[in-house]
Amino acid sequence: MSAGTLRVGLAGLGTVGCGVVRILAERAPLIAARAGRPIEVVAVSARSRSRPRPVDIGVYDWVDDPVALAAHPSVDVLVEAVGGSDGPAKAAACRAIELGRHVVTANKALLAHHGATLAGAAEAAAVALRFEAAVAGGVPIVKALGEGLAANRLTRVYGVLNGTCNYILTDMAKTGRDYSAVLAEAQAKGYAEADPSFDVGGVDAAHKLTLLASLAFGCAVDFDGVSVEGIEQVSLADIRCAEELGYRIKLLGVARRDGAAVERAVRPCLVRADSAIGQLDGVTNAVVCEGDFVGQIVCEGPGAGEGPTASAIVADLVDIARGARAPAFGVPAATLTPAEPAHRPAPFYLRFRLADRPGALAEVARDLGEEGVSIRSMRQHDEADGAADVLIVTHACDRAALDRALARVADSPVSRAAPVALRIEEV
């Protein structure tokens, strides 16, 4: 291990970038003691040089372009905090690796789309590519999966991976307000972006799940292999009905090994209200790892924000300073193997709005039964205007069969609204 200073080129000076500057400055002696050598920012790059910032960047070399920053002669490691799955972020990371510099990034979109290519290039160049900050903010879950649980054949990794969605769902449940009201408030408070579609649509969580799946199962880094559904359609009525049945609704990312196939999905699910995931409120993230030897490990913490994200980036820098050079996804990039998507049967929560008349329930029961969907419990929930909500919990069933049954019900004369179906995830 070199005893000299590890020199950082920092591309991107938004919240996260400034957080990195702040930690490295404020905690310099502590970090040098832990890393065995000083870690210092030497050069920076951002879209605007003059924008007001909470840290003084005048002491660092300024470079206009992140790709040029990657090639700055004094830079040992590029911290990429630019964002975006392509464009300058990708170009800068590629250039840094090409020149034999390490790369640390919080950019889940970049990695979900180009992770395998970048990891392979980093191995070929014998440099580190690290991304602890890309998943669950300050929670060291990338390290836990890639190193701490390395002895295990993992069976399932799942969790609440998007704080914005969890905040919205928690707040709907607590205040009884509907989705759009809560989203508007989350935007006002800064918990949701002006354009929230990446968060509420599940894409951000799917980027993270892509990385977790590759770390856990050694499968190819394949964003397109993730089935994605957001929380836009989750209604207050379903949150209330789920509560009545002992469940909470969470946007879950789930990756599960099924032989050679790997199920990868982000979607709103029902989870037991008394489980660790069920109890997770607000913007907190949680990841659960299940392995054959270790059993079940749960890690929770703040999933975003300047402090947690910068904390994770600097932890990666400390590891690099100490000489850590493990492959980015825990195994050589060339061995990451494409995995078929798996479609596992599961129990479902169903809500039907039916005409309040004799034979309506029988119609639903027959439609489900004829498609092989078996009912575990059924209850009538709410009655008004000649219609009633009927809640059904099924035994484990195939989603395709369920969809056929739901289509039958929707087409029947007793149906008063589109049926709702949400998966129940055992946690």
Place this chain on the structure above:
Amino acid sequence: MSAGTLRVGLAGLGTVGCGVVRILAERAPLIAARAGRPIEVVAVSARSRSRPRPVDIGVYDWVDDPVALAAHPSVDVLVEAVGGSDGPAKAAACRAIELGRHVVTANKALLAHHGATLAGAAEAAAVALRFEAAVAGGVPIVKALGEGLAANRLTRVYGVLNGTCNYILTDMAKTGRDYSAVLAEAQAKGYAEADPSFDVGGVDAAHKLTLLASLAFGCAVDFDGVSVEGIEQVSLADIRCAEELGYRIKLLGVARRDGAAVERAVRPCLVRADSAIGQLDGVTNAVVCEGDFVGQIVCEGPGAGEGPTASAIVADLVDIARGARAPAFGVPAATLTPAEPAHRPAPFYLRFRLADRPGALAEVARDLGEEGVSIRSMRQHDEADGAADVLIVTHACDRAALDRALARVADSPVSRAAPVALRIEEV
């Protein structure tokens, strides 16, 4: 990094040792892919060669003595699973380091007493000393503190560190049976040792807390600096009264920075029933880390057992195979600094058994008041035989002042039993 096989000498073939043999054999290709090279047991040692075991040890070199095993010519790394804070475990670890071999151990007693010496020797010899399995079994909390949160100035680390105690306390609360009945059943089920004193007396948790405190705060590895109290005196009555007030009783290990001093204590505490720690049931362990940048991180999982412990040991071996050489406690052993114990004021739960007569409450209130202990709430709980339980929650107060007040009450004519005082820990 060498590409050759990492050759393991395994001292101790009890549950944990056999678990290591099993993982390395059953997961060989996976581990080799993750470690970048094969990891193989080459030689073993144990008290009895012929004792029946779930794994075949005939394929490994047999060495009678762990110290001789440490010096076996083919051994790159010693896995010490012998146990005990001194004797053969210590001798074997020292010998291995002296000869330039890495050491991996699950032995919290050894490290709590000799961790700094061993860490210093390992640094001088440029070998790794690793102990992920020593704290919270399969939960990668040593890695989280030493690496994942390395950018943070940590403020507090606490948790449920002993599964046996948590099982007993959880079971008392659930079944309404008293301590001795539940302990006897835990022994029958194998959750508690025949001699349970290390567990129920808090010593095992204190060993672990000693290591966590040094990892978190860089303080000297100082078992004697930990204040230790076990669960033997926790009564069903207090568990029930705590529940009534919205708390659960847990054996907590707490390490908290207070300027240059570090509070280190293991003791039964009241924690909010709705907190992550409050909800932790059975033999599960949990550790909470609080840092200035990262906020609060919670890690939970099985704290003991063959699979989780062996999983942690093998994770350490994978790190060593990959070339990881960070100092054992995250900073150079020579910089670990003795820290004064801190005595932080805290709110307390008090239970008094008082004569059921006018003036009894006034006597208690006066005794507390005169020692500067202020009352947040007070309620009468139970009344029988002319005596009544009075529950008091105090504002934060000094333990010494509280003890003086309790002595006054105990000496007064209204007292019918020794007062109970349990700290309330904010979690």
